[in-house]
Structure formats: C-alpha cells, structure tokens
Amino acid sequence: MMERKTVAAIALTILCWASSPTGIRIGLTGYGPIHVALMRFVIASLFMCGYAAWSGIRMPLLRDVPQLAALGIFGVTLHHIALNFGQQGISAGAASLLAQSTPLFTAILSSIFCRENLGSGGWAGLLLGLAGIACVVLGDSSEFRFQPTALCVVLAAISWSIYFILQKPLLERYTPLELTCYAVWSGTALMFLFARGLVDSVLHAPLGSTLGLVYLGIFPSALAYLTWSYALARLPVGRTSSLLYLVPPTAMLIAWFVLGETPRPAAFVGGGIVLLGIGLVKASSPAPARPASESEGWGLKR
Template sequence: MMNPRRPDLLAAGAALVTVVLWASAFVSIRSAGSEYSPGALALGRLLAGVLTLGAICAVRREGLPPRAAWPGILISGILWFGFYMVALNWGEQQVDAGTAALVVNIGPVLIALLGARILGDALPPRLLAGMAVSFAGAVAVGLSMSGEGKSSVLGVALCLLAAVTYAGGVVAQKPALGAASALQVTTYGCLVGAVVCLPFAVQLVHEAADAPVSATLNMVYLGVFPTALAFTTWAYALARTTAGRMGATTYAVPALVVLMSWLALGEVPGLLTLAGGVLCLAGVAVSRSRSRAAAAGPRPAKATESA
C-alpha cells in the first residue's frame, strides 16, 4: 500500500530540485551574460532546453499535449519562457544585482494574488505570513548586495516586467497541468519561448563565434539544468499544490544563491546578507507548513443516538 504522504514528499522534492538549480544558474548567468547579449542568451538557453526536453519526450514517447492544455502552454511559453528570460537578462545588465533581486522578488507576491483572483486559490494566513517574512529577507539580501553600481529607470522597469511576466506565466501554466503532463507542458512551453526569441538568432550566431568556450558551456548548462530539468520539476510540483505556495517556495533561491556564491566563488556574505538568507528560508518553511487542523484533515461527524 502506498504511503499517503508519498505524493507530498515527491512534490516537495521536486520543488527543492527546482530552487537549487535556479539558484545555481546565478554563476552561469554572470559568466555567459558577459559575452552574450540578453536576447541571444535567452535563445541559446531555450534551444538547449528544447533539444534536451525533445530527446526525453522521444525516449518516453510523449505525444502532443491535449487541446485543452494549449492555451496555458502558449501563454506561459510567451510570457515566462520568452519575455521573462529576455527582460531579466537585459534588466540585470542595467541595474546592480541587489536592485534586480528586490524588484524580481515581487513575482511570488503577484503569483499569490493572481492565483487567488484567477484560479480561486486560497490565501491562508500561514502563506501570507511566510511570504511577508521571505520578502523581508529578500529585501535584506538585496540591500546588502546593492552598492554604487549602475542603476537606471529602464533596468528597474525591465526587472518589473520580468516579475509580472513570471507571475502571469505561472498562473497560466497551472490549468494546463490539469490536462497534460509536466513534461509536455514544459517541453512545448520552452519551444514556444524559443520561437518568440527567434529574432535574436543572427545575434546568437555572431556572438557564439566570438564567445569563449566557457561562456557557451554556461549557456548550455542553463538550458539543460535550470531550464529543461528545473522547469519540469517545477511543473510537477505545481500540479500538486497551489500557485501561491509554489511561488513562495522560490524565496529560497536568494538564500541558496548567497550560500553557493560563498562556496563556489569565495564571496563571503556579510551579516545582513546572512540574516536575509535565514529569513527567506524561515518564510518558505512557514508558507509551506500547514496548521494542525488542516494536517489532521476533516473531523469525523459525531454519531447521533437513534430515537
């Protein structure tokens, strides 16, 4: 007999894989972004993701998604896989890392609000409290990373656009997962995003000819792991919980980025950065927890005495 908690554990494991891989993308984006322009980097990443996902679909003999899933796939592909990646790459070149982190982390809040409005998701107090704690942590991390670096109105607007398209893409993706598998939704969403970014193809070819091998390998890594694998595990977990709870889970990313930068790059975080990372993780824990009553399930009705 299957453990009734196993689906929850698998979904939590999938969410963990997602946030770890998205956090690992930080180093690769910094390396590849110095050699590739925003649109070319997005297209190269998506093409690597499409090739990887297409190979997996061929091995698993996955067919086309059902017609009911296509509206969500198209919208999430355009908004999240397409516009989001270009806007984020471009925005991070216009503002310092701290400002980008502050603005983009509005995304999970928008996901929760749009999920409640469009999908009818509940907004339990624990979710709201956890998101508030995590957002405070993200602000602390962002402030600690902000310096006297470049910053522009255009950069802030692009990061805000990234947050909005990210939220819209997630909310659009959720209904599609009720009709198609996580692999189908991710594969064809990635393909749609690649088509959206095709105007950058000439740029990609020219820049790839001049870029060092390390930058190109980082771009391929972004496509295979933080895109193909992480977006699939994200979709798997999203199909089994609300959009708001999944959005709140991504607040673990800033904390993991701090840790990975420390271990991989030797960038020792300050006290404010560490405190912000701890707050991010604490907020995620609160947002994903359940009250005792909810965990116990509905109480059985009391037996009534016959007359």
C-alpha cells in the same frame, strides 16, 4: 526514509537550479541578455525534443495552443530575458533570492483573479515578503542604495507567477513535464524574433561564456526537470517543494566559490525575510482541491 536514488535526484535538482545564476553571470561576459536566454533554450529545446521522442510525450490539443503559447511567453521568454537583464547589476546570490519570491506574487494574483482567500496570516506573509524584497533590492551593494536592475528580477518573478496561474487549468489535461516541454518550445520559438546578431556573438564570444550557456541549457533548463519529476513521483509534492528553500543559500555558496561573490548582510537578511513570508503565505493557503494543482516548483527560472 527516502531511497538513495530519490535523494540523489533531489540533490541534483537543487544543485542545478542553484548554479543557474552563476551560469547566467558567466554567459553575460560574452553575450547580451537576450542572446543568453536564446542560446540557453535552443539547447534546452533540443534536449527536450530528444526526451519527448524517447518518452512519447503527447501532442497538445489544438484548442489549448494559445494558452500553451502564453506559458512560453511568461515562463520562458519574458521571465528569462528579464532575469538576465537583472543579473547585469546585482549579484547571483541576490538574484536567486529575488527569484524565489514567486509564491508571493502568485498569492497576490490568485487573490485578484482566482478569488482565493489568503486570510490575515497570508496577507501578513505577503507584507513581510515584500519588505524582504525591498531589503534585498536595497542591500545588494556596499552603499545600501536602490538597484534598478533588481526590478528586472522582480519582474521575472512576477512573470513566473503568471505562468503558474495560467498552467493550473491545463494540469487537468497535461502532466507538468508535458507543460514544461510545450513552454520551452513555444518560448524559444518566440525568442527567435530577437536572434539578430546571434551567430556573430557565438563566433566572437569567449569559449567560457559559450560553455556556460551549454551548461545552462542542459542542466538547469532540462536535466533538472527530469530529476525533479522523478522525485515528485516518489514523494508528496508539498514535502518535496519545501526542499527548494535550499536553492538560494546553495546559489550563494556556488557564486562565492566560482565568482568570488560575497553576499551583503542586508541582502542575506532580506532573503531570510522573503523566505519567512513565503512560509506564512503557504501555511495560510487553503489545501488544493486536486493533487495535480500542487505543481509549484516546476519552474523554468532556476
């Protein structure tokens, strides 16, 4: 039986990551998609710097810097900018469902570049998951029509899949939390290329939008990773990661309570199909050779 502190850490992690789509939607009322990502991760970077100074996170090896920069590009810069653009046109609940499709694209990329054998069950799960994604994309409106912005969220999921593939060899030398810090810092630094107009946006944005970004930076983008690491240190990774399936329904509840968004039945059904497909893919995947590689769920996307 899990101790109370572990239960509390897992619950806080799920709540933080599930609230992220709602926080993004609030931030978008006063900021553009790029500035939402930049403000969020400037705050997260400062938080992570404080934690790194307190915990003594190691400096990375010089030879790993290009790979660590790539983690920032795919895990922070591209992922979050695409996610924010996507949420301009779809509901927060649908965005959370599509973002959870990452394991499907990770499996596809692993089969192509890492030559991992999925088996018939894995491919069946992939096809089922992709059908669920199509259902969410088409069903997140009253007219059951194609939502172009939803493809941005799918792109965000793909970019996160690339992040996960890239971090696997690095986990032999770094802890997941160290890689998260490196990715946050490098990805934030890259986003400063798009910082033009940020000061003007801060001065003219509604206070609620700015507070929403402060919340995003502290809770889903920083604090949740500390509570997640606490839980991972005390429970098997597979058992803990399975609890992340609670994120999409919790995100829908938060969006309904805060934003008044009611999920469309087709999008809700499509989300269930996506999660079922992910379950089949994971059940058909070979057991990892090293425990360190079982770090899926160490996301910057939630």
